[in-house]
Amino acid sequence: MTVELAIILAVAVPFAGAVLIPLAGATPNLRETVTLVCAAILLYLVSVIYPAVAAGGVPEVYLFEMLPGLSVFFLVEPLGMIFAGIASFLWIATSVYSIGYMRAHNEENQTRFYAYFAIALGATMGIAFAGNMLTLFIFYEVLTLSTFPLVAHAGTEDAKRAGRVYLGILLGTSIGLLLLAIIWTWTLTGTLDFTDGGILAGKADGLTVGILLALYTFGIGKAALMPFHRWLPAAMVAPTPVSALLHAVAVVKAGVFTVVKVVIYIFGIDFLFDIGVSEWLQYVAAATILIASLVAMTRDNLKARLAYSTISQLSYIILGAMLVTDLGIIGSGMHIAMHAFGKITLFFCAGAFMIAAHKTEISQMRGIGRAMPLTTLAFFIGSLSVIGLPPMGGLWSKWYLALGTLEAGKLGLLGVLMVSSLLNVAYLLPIPFRGFFSSPQENPPPESSHDHDSEHGHTHDHDRPKGIKEAPVACLIAIGVTSAGCLVLFFFPDPVYELMRMVVAP
Template identity: 50%
Template structure:
């Protein structure tokens, strides 16, 4: 039964893509099919939670020993797949309202490729080995490129070219050689608790190999392999939400965590110190991205660089090579997904309803759009790491990991990152609620299809504060979670 559910999880979004194409002349039915598929996928993933500790596998193809196309259920993948599945229908509802309100053309194409992106997310989340992960990773890039280019104008085409060029170059030029090198060293690519590479090479080789993975997984957006992310902000707001919360960047940091835990192994990284040099790259990314965000007046650009910095928190947790830090990185993947999708949905609602895209244009807008900006404020506080919101616990676990590793410089970076997040996020709701509007607003709150989804995901930020223990429970089998 459980292998069948794995197959359902990967194929259900593909069936949704087919349904969208068949219903292209019936917009309401097309969107309903997408939402229904999302709800069904979320139910499927939640039904797999009781089997989190079991060895559930589905092999589709086997080439050579250690090289196969295979899916498996394990705690990290279960969490990522559940996040993507739960957020898919929420984003679809928002996308339907956004595309209609903005009269965006080619809406069927949009929903079809959106579903394909979820196929790739499920593929990556449930991959049993590096080969399967790499194939899903490339599918994700190809499936999301048309979404980035959806606007069809010069800016959209240029942004899509940068997006595809950086992600394909980094994955083929760096990640693929790392996968091959791993197979040569270990004779296997199958993910294994405790890692594959223990005792196979010295510190120097493992350090270079770890760097190849982290820079090769360009979707994690470590500097300097990050320019694709702000370039992709030319896409419609629902695509930005997909990129930042549901699929793309989360696939990147998920891959980093999976490689850390199941390929290198936390004990091996701790003993060799192979991850230490990359911790400084992650630390630099945390601070530099936040400084750029503070200086950005364009709202989506500010949020994009916020994502670059917050993803670096997760990578930093992996490089600290302590169970508690990795657990913090995993939980930050979840809390950041809930928070950042809220922020981008709010940005989309503001752009469509108020026609405002710059932070400097938001004065007094909270009085006309109180629900939208209340959701924004809630998500911003979660990303900063203040209680009672989910980001509190992920930031706390990361700090404790830095203390346990004796990395007090990294602890200072984590604290500075939160202070900088306060500086680039809080002026937005502050201006909206506290400053008088430059002109009397000619509109009210965004329509429910635009304001309802971010309010729902903002409530998710609150729920994650009180439900953190339940979210982290599946990790007990692979990490020592407090």
């Protein structure tokens, strides 16, 4: 199979899956087989593409001309390769996980769920492989729209309201700011192709570049830079697999991925560094890191805490990109990968707590480690990775980000990274610790949400943790794979690092 064909198929397969899934909707087993098969094919396709990119090639596939002089085409460069690799690998894990989760949870409209999930994945691949800003924007919007039904999946008032916030902010920023930035770039340069060294150099003055950069950075609402972060906590009403893959990996990473890509290939690192208009955005990112971490500490709902943690971690990546130094960029790219594995593990665990123990609030989770030791262990591993402690992959990306701040001579930002890591420790680690070392009796006496839970299933006697069993096997497998991933990336970060090095030093 040629690489070019593989690229096209990599985008096409999930969409084909989205067509097949409703057709197989009547028989759940068949439907989920379709999902898994698609995911497996996708991973295979990505593995076909990888060697070509790792060897320094930049395979390109021309699709069609959309506007005169402006085509839709794919171009796989190393950064996109990283993103595609993570997304395709984690789709398998998530699919396995979803099967356990959705069945245990007796969700309605599962067919719709899997179908839109597949579309979202296809859009993610499209973003990863986009050859120019137009192509990227198309898939960016497809991703927004295809995830809306997933967010509003439950159909309750809450879900609808969350869906409105979600769509409002994502479409609002992308139409209002990002599209404007794209068209402006087009008007200035006459091209939108991702080009090494950027396309804006010499085409615009400092002020214009500054405004453009702001338009891009804030316009990419999926990067959840404050003040456009509200959609992410709102999106947590979605079923957990959605939160895990999409709102910890695909969607948000699509955002920061786009930011990094724009910085590298539209503005050009050197050009942007010379003009120096990105500095204030470093501080916006730094502020987002700290504020989001602090907010995370106040959240008792586990998913909400994780969501704010995500916001904070995304800004690491933006910060790295805005440093516009080689090491900063490397750190950004690696953090995309490392954070993905760590955070998805955490979300998987959160979902497992919910379906097995019906616990969504952190305060209810004392002693849960005794009933669900594997899950809680995995949570611990994920936490370490997100914090950036050895022996987890998260260490490397934080390392390079820190080096990046030093390279740029921004000690203050280095301090922000340190403080933030401490905050990470403070809001993540207590959860597994209490899970293991507190006794369930210390749980606060029955509270409102507790009662609410008990209405759901009387079969589970969850006042006593002994009645709680581990999550379904499918879930455990997925959790095991991703947490193992965190470990593996500590020992073998080279592929990611090498790819990123190719990005900054082509």
